[in-house]
Amino acid sequence: MPKAWFIALGVALVLASIGAYCIYHVVMTGIGAWGNNNSVGWAWDITNFVWWIGIGHAGTLISAILYLMRQQWRTSINRAAEAMTIFAVMCAGIFPIIHTGRPWLAWWMIPHPNDMQMWPQFRSPLMWDVFAISTYATTSILFWYMGLVPDLATFRDRSKTKLKQAIYGVLALGWRGSARQWHRYERAYLILAALSTPLVLSVHSVVSFDFATSLNPGWHTTIFPPYFVAGAIFSGFAMVMTLMIPARYLFGLKHIIKAEHIEAMCKVTLATGMMVGFAYSVEFFIAWYSGSEYEQFTFINRSTGPFWWSWLSMVTCNVIVPQFFWFKKCRTNPWIIIVLCLLINVGMWFERFVIIATSLSRQFLPSSWSYYWPTKYDVGVFIGTMGLFLTLFLLFIRFLPAVAISEVKNTLPEAHAGKDH
Amino acid sequence: MSAAHEASLHPDEKYKAGKMGQKVVTGGLVGFVVLTALSWLLSGSAAGHTADGTGHSRFFYGYLIGWTFILSIALGALLYVLIHHLVKAKWSTSTRRVAEILAGTFPIIAIGGLVIIIPLLAGRDDIYWWANKGFDHAEHVSASKHTWLSPAFFAVRYVIYFAAWIGLARYFTVRSRKQDETGDLALSKQMQFFSAPAVIIFALTICYAAFDFLMTLAPQWWSTIYGVNYFGGAMIAGYASIALLSMILQRTGRLQRSITTEHYHDLGKMVFAFTFFWAYTAFSQFMLIWYANVAEETVFYNYRMFGEGWKWVSIVLTFGQWLIPFVLLMSRWSKRILPLFAVFCVWQLCFHWLDLYWNVMPNYHWGAEAHGAAHLVTGPLTGPVGENNVNFSPVDITTWFALIALFIAGIGRGLKGNLIPVKDPNLGASVAHENY
Numbered sequence: 001m002p003k004a005w006f007i008a009l010g011v012a013l014v015l016a017s018i019g020a021y022c023i024y025h026v027v028m029t030g031i032g033a034w035g036n037n038n039s040v041g042w043a044w045d046i047t048n049f050v051w052w053i054g055i056g057h058a059g060t061l062i063s064a065i066l067y068l069m070r071q072q073w074r075t076s077i078n079r080a081a082e083a084m085t086i087f088a089v090m091c092a093g094i095f096p097i098i099h100t101g102r103p104w105l106a107w108w109m110i111p112h113p114n115d116m117q118m119w120p121q122f123r124s125p126l127m128w129d130v131f132a133i134s135t136y137a138t139t140s141i142l143f144w145y146m147g148l149v150p151d152l153a154t155f156r157d158r159s160k161t162k163l164k165q166a167i168y169g170v171l172a173l174g175w176r177g178s179a180r181q182w183h184r185y186e187r188a189y190l191i192l193a194a195l196s197t198p199l200v201l202s203v204h205s206v207v208s209f210d211f212a213t214s215l216n217p218g219w220h221t222t223i224f225p226p227y228f229v230a231g232a233i234f235s236g237f238a239m240v241m242t243l244m245i246p247a248r249y250l251f252g253l254k255h256i257i258k259a260e261h262i263e264a265m266c267k268v269t270l271a272t273g274m275m276v277g278f279a280y281s282v283e284f285f286i287a288w289y290s291g292s293e294y295e296q297f298t299f300i301n302r303s304t305g306p307f308w309w310s311w312l313s314m315v316t317c318n319v320i321v322p323q324f325f326w327f328k329k330c331r332t333n334p335w336i337i338i339v340l341c342l343l344i345n346v347g348m349w350f351e352r353f354v355i356i357a358t359s360l361s362r363q364f365l366p367s368s369w370s371y372y373w374p375t376k377y378d379v380g381v382f383i384g385t386m387g388l389f390l391t392l393f394l395l396f397i398r399f400l401p402a403v404a405i406s407e408v409k410n411t412l413p414e415a416h417a418g419k420d421h
Numbered sequence: 422m423s424a425a426h427e428a429s430l431h432p433d434e435k436y437k438a439g440k441m442g443q444k445v446v447t448g449g450l451v452g453f454v455v456l457t458a459l460s461w462l463l464s465g466s467a468a469g470h471t472a473d474g475t476g477h478s479r480f481f482y483g484y485l486i487g488w489t490f491i492l493s494i495a496l497g498a499l500l501y502v503l504i505h506h507l508v509k510a511k512w513s514t515s516t517r518r519v520a521e522i523l524a525g526t527f528p529i530i531a532i533g534g535l536v537i538i539i540p541l542l543a544g545r546d547d548i549y550w551w552a553n554k555g556f557d558h559a560e561h562v563s564a565s566k567h568t569w570l571s572p573a574f575f576a577v578r579y580v581i582y583f584a585a586w587i588g589l590a591r592y593f594t595v596r597s598r599k600q601d602e603t604g605d606l607a608l609s610k611q612m613q614f615f616s617a618p619a620v621i622i623f624a625l626t627i628c629y630a631a632f633d634f635l636m637t638l639a640p641q642w643w644s645t646i647y648g649v650n651y652f653g654g655a656m657i658a659g660y661a662s663i664a665l666l667s668m669i670l671q672r673t674g675r676l677q678r679s680i681t682t683e684h685y686h687d688l689g690k691m692v693f694a695f696t697f698f699w700a701y702t703a704f705s706q707f708m709l710i711w712y713a714n715v716a717e718e719t720v721f722y723n724y725r726m727f728g729e730g731w732k733w734v735s736i737v738l739t740f741g742q743w744l745i746p747f748v749l750l751m752s753r754w755s756k757r758i759l760p761l762f763a764v765f766c767v768w769q770l771c772f773h774w775l776d777l778y779w780n781v782m783p784n785y786h787w788g789a790e791a792h793g794a795a796h797l798v799t800g801p802l803t804g805p806v807g808e809n810n811v812n813f814s815p816v817d818i819t820t821w822f823a824l825i826a827l828f829i830a831g832i833g834r835g836l837k838g839n840l841i842p843v844k845d846p847n848l849g850a851s852v853a854h855e856n857y
Contacts, residue, residue: 070857201701213712220713223645225705278624282645289632290643291563292717326617 002250005398012390019384022377023098031101033377039370040360044378045095046210047352051235052092052385053133053207054228054348056140057200058236059085063143064196067189073264075407076257079151080247080397081240082144087392088239089137091385096129098381125209132206136199143192149175150185151401201225204232211355218298218359221286227279234272234318235348237265238341245334247397256403259332266331269344273322276351280319298359306371307358310350317347429849431678436843441673442836449830453533456823460484464816481547482785483817484536486777487824489634490658492530493651493773494828496627497659498523499586502593503623506609506616512687514851515679518841519666521597523659524590526831531583533827538579541572546798549575550787551640555798566640578633585626589619594835597842604844627652635777638784639801642721646706653699658773660691661766666832668763670840679841682757683854689756692769696750699776700743720802724783730811734779742772774821782817783809 026033036043059081066074097106109130111120120127153175156168175181205225212224241262248257287295302311321343324330330340357372396402430436464480501520505513513520537548546553551570556562568574593612600608628648636647667680710718725731746769749755756762788804790797842848 198697205701205705209709209712212709215713215715220709220715221645222647222706222709223649224709226646226649226702274621274624278628279645282628282648286643286645288565289569291565 009394012387015387022380035374039368040372044374045099049092049095050352051349052088054232054235055239056085056088057232058240060200064193067193072411079404083396085140087389125213128206132203136203150406204228217294230272230275237269238344242341263331266325270322270325277319314350317343435675436841438836442833445833446830449826452826460816460819478547483820486781487821491828493655494658494662495526497655503616503619506612511847511850512854514847521594522835525835527586529831550800582626582630601839650702653702656695661769664688665766679852686756693750724809727806728809
């Protein structure tokens with residue numbers, strides 16, 4: 001086991017502990033501990049929430065849509081990407097739950113018969129989020145776990161200690177690899193892939209509804225759903241590469257996660273990045289074309305107002321940075337890829353920040369205009385979710401099959417004797 | 422090497438177009454002229470807009486619907502070619518020439534579009550309210566719209582769009598046909614290399630063309646997703662037309678062995694996928710506007726949801742363009758039983774036309790009100806909602822058929838030489854393609 005893994009886990013746990021302390025403080029004190037104010041009522045917390053949900057999207061795209069399109073290169077990365085989806089959704093969920101102010105009552109959002117005369121407000125897009133994201137989490141976990149079953153059986157069979165055999169044996173659900181089991185497995189996998197495909201579109205579309213159903217200039221625009229989906233996949237792929245490139249070196253996976261797979265991911269990142277840039281330009285154009293002075297003000301304010309620096313970071317990282325992926329050299333050099341992907345993740349965080357904080361700080365009523373500045377607890381909780389994500393990812397990569405063994409075997413040339421595909 | 426590619430085709434395979442193209446061109450042009458003349462006569466003698474839905478404006482509105490319909494097919498086919506090269510696809514090689522033929526219709530569509538552009542430049546306002554004098558005095562119209570919506574600037578953009586589309590289609594078709602002769606692999610590389618910037622040009626032009634040709638019919642209204650929604654419809658139309666033209670060519674005894682059920686199955690999957698995508702964009706536009714309930718935006722749906730007759734068109738469209746094909750195309754068999762698949766392709770094309778009809782025709786009724794002594798036209802989507810009837814006219818159909826005839830003439834121009842890229846290095850893999 002590489003020493004680097006222990007060091008990384010140590011760092012991740014420290015970050016997670018910082019987050020745990022900050023969450024404790026925020027819950028005990030109230031969300032006034034954050035920098036949110038009356039004008040900017042959604043700020044870092046919702047920015048982080050949307051960012052984390054977006055990070056998870058690469059996993060679903062890779063596991064579902066690329067599967068339906070028979071893109072066999074996906075098999076080297078799908079397992080890890082699916083795991084990232086689940087961990088990212090867990091991190092995302094923390095923010096709105098704390099934001100409710102009384103997280104111990106968050107279960108009230110689930111519609112259930114009760115004698116409190118309590119019922120969720122189904123007309124609120126925030127409730128749609130609850131259903132969209134819980135469906136997403138459930139389906140992703142099912143898909144991920146089902147894919148794991150044959151590989152867990154391999155772990156069970158290769159384990160040397162009784163304890164490991166028992167644990168992996170229970171997790172493998174009695175998998176024997178019979179033809180009948182494989183037949184059912186393949187059918188179930190296809191059905192789950194088909195069910196997950198609309199989820200790739202729906203989850204971030206519903207997240208975009210949180211904004212787009214409002215009357216707020218800069219929020220209320222019809223291109224938001226596909227634009228959010230493209231942005232989510234963009235940031236998700238950047239995150240997958242950020243983590244998988246070091247992982248393939250540390251765990252000796254270079255012959256499985258090949259350079260051309262990384263290159264393909266760079267191309268997907270470039271394509272989705274261009275879609276995001278395209279959506280920015282359409283928004284700008286329509287703000288001008290519409291003649292609505294509020295829309296026009298919002299877009300001018302974003303680029304030249306008090307939060308100009310966040311707008312500039314967003315455009316630089318999301319529109320300019322991915323352009324480097326046009327060059328093969330940038331798609332094949334791991335250091336360049338990691339730097340570009342980190343910048344893209346920063347850019348996508350700023351995109352949500354621009355949408356949320358900038359728009360809220362300059363609404364219709366100038367008397368309520370304000371500025372937003374995060375407190376150390378905003379930063380702490382965010383760092384904590386980073387730590388949680390990394391901890392879970394490191395544990396996953398250590399104790400579970402990080403590459404879909406059975407699927408990779410299927411794509412090897414030996415599996416197709418006499419066939420050219 | 423080239424011999425090996427040709428060997429991937431069955432020795433008995435007929436893949437030469439022969440002289441069929443000439444007859445198709447003649448037939449198409451005659452059909453276009455006759456049907457256009459008939460439509461003009463049917464539209465009556467009154468000039469401009471009339472309350473009962475007759476008049477020459479009706480002809481122009483019908484013409485615009487038919488024209489954007491055939492344009493969308495060509496655009497869908499063009500993207501098929503671009504994506505094929507961009508992702509280095511193999512399965513789509515054997516139907517790629519069919520797509521290239523469909524995308525080769527841009528020059529004739531550009532000429533057909535002059536029926537819309539020339540009257541506009543001559544100062545007529547038969548279609549676009551912003552060409553009307555009343556527009557200059559209208560309330561709630563910003564300076565930006567006066568800049569963007571001037572006939573001359575509109576015509577300039579028209580030239581830019583078609584220069585881009587004709588240029589893209591020619592770039593790929595010329596190289597593809599050249600490869601038929603030389604078998605040069607460098608041509609495939611060239612096309613792959615250029616496909617990425619080509620997709621960007623395509624995305625920008627289709628989106629802004631949809632804004633220009635369709636969204637500006639109601640210049641008071643806007644929606645950022647509008648271009649994406651037109652793109653979704655264009656992709657349905659493109660894939661359905663590729664499948665239909667392939668079937669028609671196969672009925673002439675050609676391409677019997679190189680286009681198989683497997684290709685139709687995959688084309689069907691794309692029709693299904695874009696049916697979903699189109700509905701997704703249509704829903705995004707509708708739901709967000711309905712929910713936010715801002716008067717400037719809801720006006721678009723107000724006339725389509727509550728206008729007499731229009732509400733039924735909206736309901737029929739929801740079921741016809743989305744729900745019914747969505748459920749039925751999910752099955753493997755509706756894509757693999759070819760007569761059934763052909764029905765679905767025609768079905769989706771008809772409903773795609775209805776979608777454009779639904780987008781365009783409610784703008785036909787222009788309100789008017791007195792401003793002192795002057796009687797000003799207040800433009801589309803003004804006046805009482807209830808009076809905005811569908812007022813279906815036979816002209817709406819005859820103009821559609823006229824444009825289809827023009828499109829067929831355009832297809833005829835491409836029906837020459839090989840109907841399949843015979844020396845494409847991926848042809849063998851494509852012919853042997855199997856869904857598993």
